[in-house]
Amino acid sequence: MKDKLLALKEEALGQLQGVTDPGTLNDxxxxxxxxxxxxxxILRGMGALSAEERPVIGQVGNEVRGAIEELITGKQEEFQRRETEERLRAEKVDVTLPGRPMTQGAVHPLSRVIQDIEDIFIGMGYQVAEGPEVETDYFNFEALNLPKNHPARDMQDSFYLTEDLLMRTQTSPVQARTMLAKKGETPVRIICPGRVFRRDDDDATHSFQFHQIEGLVIGEGIRMSDLKGTLLQFVQEMFGEHTQIRLRPSFFPFTEPSAEVDVSCVKCGGSGCRVCKHTGWLEILGCGMVHPKVLEMGGYDSQTLSGFAFGMGVERIAMLKYGVDDIRHFYNNDLTFLKQFARI
Structure with missing residues (x-):
């Protein structure tokens, strides 16, 4: 048995000496x-040995095991050292290279425009009001002088959840809720930013979800000229001091009289170009004097008080301000597009 053990030792050490990879070593x-x-x-045969031979063979067996384990440990350390050296060579840092710039994020262009609009109107004494995106039929339509048979209530244009609940189609319900909460108190000067939802086509200028900011002013002696002056100050702060506006007669159920507001083209300054279709003007928002019925439903005396309201699409403002020709760019999460605004 001793000869078998010594022969096994020579065989094992011979094979282990030529090992060049951890997998073979483990095998x-x-x-x-x-x-x-x-x-x-081999050691299982020790049971057949005499009492005098067992210690001798046991010692030889331990020596053989120790010699093999020692060589295996040495090989493992060699492989570990070689792996470490290779990793250090691969991860070597050239300290003479210039540093890598840190990539920073940027405020989304729509968020930036909303902040800019809020800052402008807060500077004019307005407060920011918010309301639910899931709205009741009453606040979304009836409180704004849109009766049951009005075309704007068509289910093809709105996302109805139940017969009485829908995704709000405008932020005007916030105005109605604010009037009821004020309980006839004046003055009221608020803007209402938020998301709205309509079943519009998903094309270059429309989206089923977009952002609106609407404004409401109520008090004594509020006139159309106050509305025009407010909007003129807004567009000049947003697009530049040389920007002009014009009001065209229009119709909205919740205002009377109503108007569409155009601004002088931000591209050509009003001289006429492809962007404004050579008219010199670009449509930007709708406005008007608050309809007496809306005042009454909001708890205000339409005989002694008056007010004006306006509403604008944030995406429309952003497209004009930044020269973006497709509304879908704001929602596609294209980093190439969004990175441009990190420098603005």
Whole structure:
């Protein structure tokens, strides 16, 4: 048995000396030292030895195991050292190279425009009011002088959740809720920013979800000239001091009289170009004097008080301000597009 052990030692050490990879080393370890390995098989025969031979063979077996384990450990350390050296070479840093710039995020252009609009109107004494996006039929339509048979209530234009609940189609319900909460108190000067939802086509100028900012002023002696002056100040702060506006007669159920507001073209300054279709003007928002019925439903005396309201699409303002020709760019999460606004 002693001769078998010594022969196994020579065989194992010979094979281990030529190992060049960790996988082969592990296979040889299992082959010679495993539970079913060669050394274990030989030592199982110790039961047949005399009491005098067992200590001698046991000592030889331990020496063989120790010699094999020592060589295996040395090889493992060698492989570990080689791996570390290779990793350090691969991860070597050239300290003479210039540093890598840190990539910073930027405020989304729509968020930036909303902040700009809020800052302008807060500077004029307005407060920001908010309301729910899931709105009741009453606040979304009836409180704004849109009766049951009005075309704007068509279910083809609105996302109805139940017969009485829908995704708000405008931020005007916030105005109606604010009037009721004020309980006839004046003055009222608010803007209402938020998301709205309509079943519009998904094309270059429309989206089923977009952002609006509407404004409401109520008090004594509020006139159309106050509305025009407010909007003129707004567009000049937003697009530049040389921007002009014009009001064209229009119709909205919640205002009377009503008007569409155009601004002098932000591209050509009013001289006429492709952007404004050579008219010199670009449509930007709708406005008007608050309809007496809307005042009455909001708890205000239409005989002694008056007010004006206006509403604008944030995407429309952003497209004009930044020269964007497709509304979908704001929602596609294209980093190439969004990175441009990190420098604005």
């Amino acid at each position: 040889l370890r299992v082959k010679y030292l495993g539970k079913k390995g060669a050394l274990t098989e």
